[in-house]
Amino acid sequence: MKLTSTLLQTAGLLLSLGLTTEARSVQKPDPVQKPSPAAKGYSRTELCKPHHPFKPLPSSPPRTKTCHVSTYGDERDDSKFILSALKECNNGGKVVFDADKFYTIGTALDMTFLKHVDLDIQGYIKFTNDTDYWQENGFFQTYQNATTFFQLGGEDVNIYGNGTIDGNGQAWYDLYEIDDLILRPILMGIIGLNGGTIGPINLRYSPQWYHFVANSSDLLFDQINIGGLSNNNITASNTDGWDIYRSSNIVIQNSVIVNGDDCVSFKPNTTDVIVQNLSCNGSHGISVGSLGQYEGEVDIVENIYVYNITMLNAENGARIKVWPGVASELSADLQGGGGSGSVKNITYDGMYVYNVDYPIDVTQCYGQDNLTLCNDYPSSLTIADVYFKNIHGTSSGAYNPDVGTIVCSSPDVCSNIYTSDISLTNPTGGDFNVFSCANVNETLLATINCTST
Ligand SMILES: *[C@@H]1O[C@H](CO)[C@@H](O)[C@H](O)[C@H]1NC(C)=O
Ligand SMILES: *[C@@H]1O[C@H](CO)[C@@H](O)[C@H](O)[C@H]1NC(C)=O
Ligand SMILES: *[C@@H]1O[C@H](CO)[C@@H](O)[C@H](O)[C@H]1NC(C)=O
Ligand SMILES: *[C@@H]1O[C@H](CO)[C@@H](O)[C@H](O)[C@H]1NC(C)=O
Ligand SMILES: *[C@@H]1O[C@H](CO)[C@@H](O)[C@H](O)[C@H]1NC(C)=O
Ligand SMILES: *[C@@H]1O[C@H](CO)[C@@H](O)[C@H](O)[C@H]1NC(C)=O
Ligand SMILES: *[C@@H]1O[C@H](CO)[C@@H](O)[C@H](O)[C@H]1NC(C)=O
Ligand SMILES: *[C@@H]1O[C@H](CO)[C@@H](O)[C@H](O)[C@H]1NC(C)=O
Ligand SMILES: *[C@@H]1O[C@H](CO)[C@@H](O)[C@H](O)[C@H]1NC(C)=O
Numbered sequence: 001m002k003l004t005s006t007l008l009q010t011a012g013l014l015l016s017l018g019l020t021t022e023a024r025s026v027q028k029p030d031p032v033q034k035p036s037p038a039a040k041g042y043s044r045t046e047l048c049k050p051h052h053p054f055k056p057l058p059s060s061p062p063r064t065k066t067c068h069v070s071t072y073g074d075e076r077d078d079s080k081f082i083l084s085a086l087k088e089c090n091n092g093g094k095v096v097f098d099a100d101k102f103y104t105i106g107t108a109l110d111m112t113f114l115k116h117v118d119l120d121i122q123g124y125i126k127f128t129n130d131t132d133y134w135q136e137n138g139f140f141q142t143y144q145n146a147t148t149f150f151q152l153g154g155e156d157v158n159i160y161g162n163g164t165i166d167g168n169g170q171a172w173y174d175l176y177e178i179d180d181l182i183l184r185p186i187l188m189g190i191i192g193l194n195g196g197t198i199g200p201i202n203l204r205y206s207p208q209w210y211h212f213v214a215n216s217s218d219l220l221f222d223q224i225n226i227g228g229l230s231n232n233n234i235t236a237s238n239t240d241g242w243d244i245y246r247s248s249n250i251v252i253q254n255s256v257i258v259n260g261d262d263c264v265s266f267k268p269n270t271t272d273v274i275v276q277n278l279s280c281n282g283s284h285g286i287s288v289g290s291l292g293q294y295e296g297e298v299d300i301v302e303n304i305y306v307y308n309i310t311m312l313n314a315e316n317g318a319r320i321k322v323w324p325g326v327a328s329e330l331s332a333d334l335q336g337g338g339g340s341g342s343v344k345n346i347t348y349d350g351m352y353v354y355n356v357d358y359p360i361d362v363t364q365c366y367g368q369d370n371l372t373l374c375n376d377y378p379s380s381l382t383i384a385d386v387y388f389k390n391i392h393g394t395s396s397g398a399y400n401p402d403v404g405t406i407v408c409s410s411p412d413v414c415s416n417i418y419t420s421d422i423s424l425t426n427p428t429g430g431d432f433n434v435f436s437c438a439n440v441n442e443t444l445l446a447t448i449n450c451t452s453t
């Protein structure tokens, strides 16, 4: 197995080096900055370090044509220039947003027709703050009422250039405070994309989640910088870094995230994902779930490896969140419970935490305050083969003396949940590795001190 994948990767690298030479003869080097690794056509698999993806990632053939996107530069809608450049350079070209230029997007763009094309974003792209227009015209993705500014999909698309995409979120944060059923657009709608590298890129002020990655596969997210807080006392909430849904074989790495909800979230039917070397600040952790939200649906999350994460000032660190078997409400715009499915083969390996409420959190009572109800209506969603290892640092003290919770809703649904090499203390320093545990096999929970709930 290991030999086979090494051979495949070597073959991929040699192939791409050959393609790179060819690319040089037909393509002028970019004068503004070094081409990104994706542009150079290196094997994407080799860029994934230190852990390789579950399956090798395809490489991009060289791009042989360049189109520069025009702009009014005065906040008028530049969407038509973007669409025409994409159409002109699709199938083998590169679309450049120039470094010194400012682009405005005021139209919902359907970019699911892309194939073998690069978006070299060096300039600054900002969405308009017309909340009426976007609520009416954003792409409704059904799951959790997710709505996106654009939808970008197809085959073999790279987005890089280290420019900025700005969701102009303040108007949305302010409006959400007044009406929490508004449909706030997600900044990056990656819908049905198979093959590609995204990053380096800077993402700012998303009205809601930063990425919704759905129906996609074989993607690398590398060097993404996420940030942008509210400029007043209304918080920018639900600003997850990534939500992955119905997607497989994805790597997220080398990124810095400052946000106000999950840093990365593995939503229903996410399989084969590596997350490595992230710095998350202000988040709700790296989360499997929430799952089991919709009655009658089967949610699968399988084969996830999370490595070397720095988690600061967060609600959670390593987390698995499952709705109970009874209808529950987390907030006016988020309800659920009663779904089934399975979580299997999840590893959290290496996490440094500081000021985190629950550095480790496994719950099957998500969105429900009444514990009695969770016990009366246990979730049927199974959780198996989960490893929490090498997790160190200090909690916020929010649940003193506990620094973690591993609570399953019945003895039947959780199996093979392991902890090892955990050293977590609370800010007062008095207690060490104290956890609430229930309905788990405590003999597998090495190095932690389970107290009953
Ligand atoms: C994904 O694909 C399914 C099946 O084709 C489709 O029903 C759904 O609308 C697509 N998009 C999302 C976001 O699930
Ligand atoms: C979706 O929108 C509907 C209608 O506004 C609302 O009732 C529901 O709570 C929202 N949230 C979810 C998760 O479906
Ligand atoms: C990318 O852009 C950010 C913000 O402009 C800058 O701080 C960073 O140094 C840039 N990174 C690279 C690799 O050019
Ligand atoms: C929307 O943006 C414009 C400038 O582009 C600004 O004048 C206006 O105040 C903003 N509206 C809101 C509600 O933030
Ligand atoms: C938030 O700021 C507004 C305007 O400055 C003020 O009226 C309001 O009381 C503040 N709210 C809170 C909860 O601090
Ligand atoms: C980890 O990610 C940070 C932020 O992008 C980057 O500066 C650093 O080089 C990465 N480390 C490794 C080992 O790749
Ligand atoms: C997830 O996968 C399961 C098992 O294949 C399937 O039954 C279910 O319909 C899928 N759910 C979604 C939302 O695609
Ligand atoms: C782990 O992450 C830290 C901080 O982002 C980085 O400096 C370090 O190089 C990473 N180590 C490995 C082995 O990737
Ligand atoms: C479980 O995940 C690990 C990575 O953490 C992977 O190496 C292994 O192949 C996976 N197991 C199965 C049965 O897919």
Ligand SMILES: *[C@@H]1O[C@H](CO)[C@@H](O)[C@H](O)[C@H]1NC(C)=O
Pocket: 370, 371, 372, 373, 376
């Ligand atoms: C919690 O649920 C139980 C069972 O339905 C009910 O008897 C009890 O009153 C509930 N407690 C609260 C505080 O609502």
Ligand SMILES: *[C@@H]1O[C@H](CO)[C@@H](O)[C@H](O)[C@H]1NC(C)=O
Pocket: 441, 442, 443, 444
């Ligand atoms: C708990 O795990 C130990 C060690 O693998 C095993 O011997 C024991 O049978 C397990 N207990 C239950 C109730 O599964």
Ligand SMILES: *[C@@H]1O[C@H](CO)[C@@H](O)[C@H](O)[C@H]1NC(C)=O
Pocket: 401, 431, 434, 449, 451
């Ligand atoms: C476990 O934690 C409890 C509560 O803080 C404490 O009383 C007990 O001494 C701890 N046991 C060990 C072995 O650390």
